[in-house]
Amino acid sequence: MAVKIPRLAIMGHPNAGKSSVVATLTENDRIAIDKRAGTTTESTSYPVIIDGRTVVEFIDTPGFQNPNAILEWFQANESVGDLARAFVDTHQRDPLFAHDCALLQPVAEGAGIILVVDGSKRIKEKDRVEIELLRLTGRPRMAILNNLTNQDRHMAQWQDALSKAFNSVREFNAHRATYSERIKLLEALKSIDQRWEERVEEAIDAFACDWERRTDQAVNTILQLLKDALSYRVTRTVKNGKLVFKTGRERIRDEVAAEFEQGLRQLELDAQEHVRANFRHHVWNLPPDSILNQDLFSDEVGQALGLSRRQLAMVGVAAGAASGATVDLAAAGHSLGAGALIGAFTGGVLGLVGGKALAKLDIERAPGTQRFTMGPVSDPRFPFVLLDRIVLYSARAMNWAHGRQAADEEAANKVPERVAVRRGFSEELTQSQQRELARFFQAARRGRDCDREAACREIIKEILSGVATSRIDSRADM
């Protein structure tokens, strides 16, 4: 192609967050990022490759080490045509300017410039120097106000200063940027050099397609998790000889119950792993207080997620009265021949049982042996809790910027998370949607596919895409 590939050097002074921006833009959390300044020591290219063809190239650079000297050199040599090239040629050997040469090298090779500045701080001398010297390079350039805090007093000033020297100025929080913000930033790239428009457009399309596909996959994973979890059961056959005493029976029962819960946890973990890989996260730790770190069956989770009791009752009454009865009949049918029904649970009035019991325990007596079976899940709340949790996890994965790995979460001036909503996703759905979900859950419980699946797919997808576009709060605090 005759059109040159847009190359963009991400520049700024040390610790301005250049690597974070690159990581977030290219969804690459393998880029070394550290709170400490000077983590990036050389210019590294991060191409965006579409079908094996490089479309855009982002170049992560070390920070300016001698901005004043560079500026003065530029000013003194203003008559030289290509300042960046001349500077690099002149200072290549000087270890003092090693980083400066490394970062000007791409510019010397014709790359565009993305200046990253920390918009939360007032404009410093260094910043002005850098702005001026980048202006002198004469390349297409754009500035990113990487404001990691809610401190926006200086933003206007920054805007003024930057817009004088840059084709485009955008705010961008490399640690919080969602998908839509990334796309907007890419859109802005088009405007700084018209020749890039086609390529950048292509990249944006690819990003959008990719995102759509990943959302679909996440929905698939979620549905699969629900189906698996709701039809999950654990069976253990024990010889009668081991059940002589009551304690032996209880022990077996506890073991089966534990195994059942563990199995469900494992299912959830697997699904989370899928979601995580799906959104290209390799390095990612949840904040320790996240509800996702709580046990799936803990009270905190139960209280924070899922439907409220009233909603559950409404859904149960509206959607499940008939089917609830059939569920019970079916359950009874299953256990009739098995004999004693020890689990305290009866799936009775759906929605009114705030259920301690997660599932019922079946014991089938056969000559010489007894078969303990736990499952499927019968607690009507559980699927909603599970759904909320996996959606929450997905939301976190979607909105967790890849450049955030080293974010200093303890820093006091970071953006305070919004006031805790402390409500699950499902709780905010309309009642008809909740009903759809409830029906789907029931079908899944019986291991049956049902035509609700498509509707549920739509519902979940809507939540996820809402989260991605910030239409729905992603509950980052949970």
Added chain:
Amino acid sequence: MDLRHHPSESPADHTPDAAARWDVPDLIDLEYYLDADERALRDEPAARQRLTERDRALYLEHIQAPLDGAAPHTQEHRRASLRRWLAERRAREPAGMGALLPGAAFASAQRLGNLLLGGAGFLLGVAVASALLNYDGLQPVSVTWYLFLLVFVQFALVVALVSTWVTRRVRTGAAIGQDLSLLTRLIQPQLSKGAGWLQHQRLAHSTEEVRERAQSTQGLLRAQYALYGPIAYLPLLIPAQLFGVAFNLGVILTTVMLEWFTDIAFGWGSALAVHPQTIHDLARLIATPWGWLFGEGVGYPTLEQIEGSRIYLEQWAMSSVARPDPEHLRSWRWFLVLAVISYGLLPRLLLYWASRLVLRLSLERLPFTHGRTQALYARMLNPRLDFTGVGGEGGAEMHIPAPVAPGERKPKEAGEPRAKVPLHVARPWRDQVQRRAPVPPQSTPVDETSTPPAAIRSAPETAARPAVPAVPTMPVTPPVPSAAPSVGEVAAADSTAETAAGTPGPRATPPVFEQVAEPPVEDRTSASEPVTEPEAEPKAAPAAAEPEGVPEPPRPAVEPVVEPASEPEPEPEPTPRPEPEPEPEPEPEPEPEPEPEPEPHAASESGEGQERVGDTGAARLIEPDPEAASRTEPAAQSVAAASQSSIVSDAVSSVDQARSTAAPEADEREFENKAPESVAEPESEQGGEVTEGETEPEAEKTTAEPEGAPEPPQTQAATLVESAAEPTSEAERVPEPEPESTPQPEPEPEPEPEPEPEPEPEPEPEPEPEPEPEPEPEPEPEPEPEPEPEPEPEPEPEPVVPVASGAGPRFAPDGCLLLIHVDIDDVLEPEDQPRLAALLAQHTGWRIGARAPFGAGSQMTEEALALVTDGAWEAPPARIAIIQDGSQPPITENLVFLRELRAAAGTQAQMLLALVGDPEDEDRLPPLSTFDYTDWQRKIEQMADPYLRLEMLAPQPQPQDGED
């Protein structure tokens, strides 16, 4: 008879034509592949990447091109691309595996099943027909049975099948079946539950595996049905139709054969009183489909024939009295065949064709939008995004600049181009006012001893503001500056030339000399005028220098003085900048040259020079009446002495002698002079305070002077010189004392000498800015103070002064130079000054002797460094406090500055690097975060500078900030 009508079902789909069509085996294979992919995904999520790449590659290489007509995401495109994908996947199976794919297996099984079913149906048909047509000659074959079994039952089956089909269709189409389903709803669950229970019972006793497999099969079937609808069961129905067709064919063939090759009698009978007419009507009704074609008698029997074929059992019993007409008995033959054809074969054929048609249509209408195919389609269509390039770790860590040897610095930075760009042009954002503001404080050294901190603050502030206006003009002229210093030198040289040519030599370059020479003259001339203050200074300075001129060390002091003097005239500031760089170089060269020149001058002009000096002095005196008078006198004396000495020496060689001789003399005189100077300074302070802010700092300096008598005078002199012509003369003399005091300087001298040559240029710039603003106001105050204080301080300071490095500010033993980064300096408010001083004192016990900003370009750096080298340190090792913005990570530039500072201040100078957090509104000197601090700490430690101390300026809330 070939029952296989499905050539397309063969898995051979590599022909381009077949590649666009879907068939049942294709679906099965598609499901198979999708299932395999899904399982791979479930086992390891990482497989997604691989799958994505594979499918996208397949699409780009093999699928996209043939489909270029269709737009993506349309039905045809989806179908075609999936079909081609399947073909590609199959083609990629190893040879021999293709036949083992489930689709192929299904196809062959279906073929075989069709064959078997067809054969079985045919045989069954033959058997049934031959059994029914078994005629033993006694009893005619019963038409009724034949019709019932082979026509009515068959037809009923067909009707039932069709009706269920139709009702199903209708029900799914619209919800009409709701009423009907009330019943089915009640019954069906029970049935299914019963079935489920049965199954459960059976499975309960089977092994786990069997149970799971059964359940998964169930699930699979259900899923398949949900997905594919009729396609899921039609492949099983079609063989059934085939069976029916074969069966009918068998029946028909057998019947026809039997009729052809055997004679069969057909009859009918009934125990009821059935009238033949009824039968005839029935037969005609049944024969409706073909009756029109064959007509009565052939297509169906006539009434007569029916009557004749009726069988009365008694008839046979009564023996054959009236034998029925055989023709009548045979009359049913074609009726039966046609009936089977019409009601057995044809419906079956129709059903067969219909089901095949439905299958085909369903296949063609398959949307392929369910989850798994959707995922596959997305994988094919979506561009594959790849972000490679995980950075290598090849880059070097941030460079820690090597220590700068005292002499190295300038040449390095000496990029001449730099000097060409005036600061305010280079950095338009840096307001001149802003910039100047810091400068004046630098220039106006504050002696802590004499003035309390409050005074200090006020001093810089006031000084800063007023200073600004004067500055702009100076900086604008960069080229001149170079000349200016030379001018100063020249002036000195001129004046000194007469007396001590050697002294000016180093500073003044020969060429400069000439050029400069003119300006000085002008100055002098102008000096006589009111404006001449600055001019007078230079003259006086040189004059003073001349006598003293012998020792080089003093020269530096003199130089700065001179320069300022020259600067004040036209372009003080710019001159200093360029000067520093060029000066060092030219100095050495010029020194030798000028010496010779001056000598002759001195020889010839010595008298003149004296005269001139006296004149100049007089001029100065005249201007600043009181001060000048007092000072000029001593100055004149000294000058005279110098001139005398020079005169005495006459010869060039005698210069040295002159120096030596003159030195003592000069010293003595200097002391005398100093006395007045020091006196004058205090006065100036007072005057300055009264008149202008600027004067205050000077006054402070002067006060400081008393401490280090000899040095202070120098510094004072420098400042004074800058400000007022008279002081310059003093300053000149001051240097003299240094040389004289050479024994004293020993402690300092070593460090000083090194920096001196380099710093000399630097100091010049500093003084320049000061003088520019100050000169105007100063002259007034100076004169007043001179007489009074001079005498007192002189004696004390002289002995005390250890090292007088230059003409810069004086630093008391506990005074320090405060360098503030511009980022902080810009933000600081006047009310922050006391806090800053207090914090500093808390860390070091130092008081602020002078302050300067840094961080905005090399010129500012030069000025700051000049303060260090130029300053008069009463307690030799310099003390420098640097305030940095610690919230900005350390960069090479910062370290380089520290290195330069070290080079300028000497290896043992105490340096404190105090870090401040990012300034906030309420707290402009906030504590630094520990993280940032350690970041700096790492870098500073790598510098390995034992006399550099790193501290947080403001203590952190919890942790203490210890002092080293």
